Amino acid sequence: MEPLVQFFYILLPFLRDWPEWLALTVIGIVAALLMFGFVAIFALFAIWLERKVSAHMQDRIGPMEVGGWHGWAQTIADTIKLLVKEDIVPENADRILFKLAPAIVFTAALAGFAVLPWTQDFIPADLNVGLLYILSVSSFAVIGILMGGWASNNKWSLYGAMRSASQMVSYEIPVALALLAVVMNAGTLSMRHLVMAQSGNILDWNVFNFFPLTAVAFIIYFVASLAEVNRTPFDLPEGESELVGGFHTEYSGMRFAFFFLGEYANMYVVSAIATTVFLGGWLPPFEFLSFIPGPIWFVGKAMTMVFIQMWLRWTLPRLRVDQLMYTCWKVLTPFSFAIILLIGLWKVI
Amino acid sequence: MEANQILFIAIALLTVLSAAMVAFSNKLIHSAFALLATFTGFAMLYVYLSADFLAVTQIVVYVGGILILILFGVLMTHKIYSTTKKTAHNSLIVSLLGGILSAGLILFIISKAPWAPLLAKGFNPTTAIIGKEILTGYLLPFEIISVLLLGALIGAIYIARAEDK
Numbered sequence: 421m422e423p424l425v426q427f428f429y430i431l432l433p434f435l436r437d438w439p440e441w442l443a444l445t446v447i448g449i450v451a452a453l454l455m456f457g458f459v460a461i462f463a464l465f466a467i468w469l470e471r472k473v474s475a476h477m478q479d480r481i482g483p484m485e486v487g488g489w490h491g492w493a494q495t496i497a498d499t500i501k502l503l504v505k506e507d508i509v510p511e512n513a514d515r516i517l518f519k520l521a522p523a524i525v526f527t528a529a530l531a532g533f534a535v536l537p538w539t540q541d542f543i544p545a546d547l548n549v550g551l552l553y554i555l556s557v558s559s560f561a562v563i564g565i566l567m568g569g570w571a572s573n574n575k576w577s578l579y580g581a582m583r584s585a586s587q588m589v590s591y592e593i594p595v596a597l598a599l600l601a602v603v604m605n606a607g608t609l610s611m612r613h614l615v616m617a618q619s620g621n622i623l624d625w626n627v628f629n630f631f632p633l634t635a636v637a638f639i640i641y642f643v644a645s646l647a648e649v650n651r652t653p654f655d656l657p658e659g660e661s662e663l664v665g666g667f668h669t670e671y672s673g674m675r676f677a678f679f680f681l682g683e684y685a686n687m688y689v690v691s692a693i694a695t696t697v698f699l700g701g702w703l704p705p706f707e708f709l710s711f712i713p714g715p716i717w718f719v720g721k722a723m724t725m726v727f728i729q730m731w732l733r734w735t736l737p738r739l740r741v742d743q744l745m746y747t748c749w750k751v752l753t754p755f756s757f758a759i760i761l762l763i764g765l766w767k768v769i
Numbered sequence: 770m771e772a773n774q775i776l777f778i779a780i781a782l783l784t785v786l787s788a789a790m791v792a793f794s795n796k797l798i799h800s801a802f803a804l805l806a807t808f809t810g811f812a813m814l815y816v817y818l819s820a821d822f823l824a825v826t827q828i829v830v831y832v833g834g835i836l837i838l839i840l841f842g843v844l845m846t847h848k849i850y851s852t853t854k855k856t857a858h859n860s861l862i863v864s865l866l867g868g869i870l871s872a873g874l875i876l877f878i879i880s881k882a883p884w885a886p887l888l889a890k891g892f893n894p895t896t897a898i899i900g901k902e903i904l905t906g907y908l909l910p911f912e913i914i915s916v917l918l919l920g921a922l923i924g925a926i927y928i929a930r931a932e933d934k
Binding site for chain 2: 441442445514516517524547548549552553555556557558559560562563566567570578582585589592609
């Protein structure tokens, strides 16, 4: 039985008396709502953090007024503003596709949360092909972005969508290859088993395995995942100096908010994959720290990765399109192939 | 009716209706995007048959690769905004005859086919078995496919870079 179903059965014993399909449906809906709540709260916090980080890096102080303490309520105010804004659909837009696109992008981002292992017992679905599943649902986001870019009937949106799609499709290859280097050693695609294989102290984490080979794979994964989620230095799809706002130029109000929410959820998902595959998931770095519960380690490690993403955003300039393709095809891809070969060799010897 | 059957009917409806949209939609771009639902429906059917690896691969290959290629092709079509699908008008009798003949053929095959009853086995992981089979029993087809794909890759690069000469 799924660990999550067991978790709910222990939490709410009366679910056992219900017919199985009803109990499973209720558990599924509740889990999905929990994840949605997490995404919403995470995005509120991450947007505030991004503003503070960017401000401090530019020697400013950022939002300070709303809510009192360091402007903590700034994003809540912004969200309310977005909610009450007029919902504009351009006259020549393809109405159906225009309205569908944010839903698809956000669904793709939320679907990734289904296999994230928060602790040994709390994982919404411990799929046998978990890692592959997360890579596959990310391709829905590409379709959603292309849909939004085309339906807006705006050349900047279309250019942004095309750039975004080609970038995400290209960088899927180094992402998959870098993860394959670890999967080859662990012999499983299940997110839970990937973490369980790393138990021990910090030196047993995959990032220090086959030192320095998997460490390089981790760096390749991190760089490529930045491109996957369209973050700086790979944020050409929304380069405001050339494309206004990229694929979401025409979006306003709640639909824009959903694109934004999807983007921040994706930031968390790629950080959580890095945490699971390379940084030991919910495991503490040292044995004596194991009194701190697993979810805190998991979220803490993932948030550290999110912070590094923000840090890079305000440190590095944007790449050109040719540099983007050069980095992917001539640097990251050959290096990840070399790492797979070397790890294979290491294992044979 | 069991919940299981309701789920199956919902998945089948999604697949068939979106496939109908692909075939009958007036706008080319709508057909292309309707393929997304069709491919997802296929993947769901694979999950229903407890073929988890196949389902995920279906999404990676068809949604992540082929559908994006199709979309790029459609988006780069000249004057896509005003292009409508031009259905050829063949004579009614010939097309009716062809349709009835192929429907009869398919019905005949369906009536003869030995349908396997739904397997009562549990949800067993298939990834490891598929991997072993590909590298043992089916090694030759696997290698032939990889050589074929390599050829296609080199050919595509050659065609794309032909202007340099």
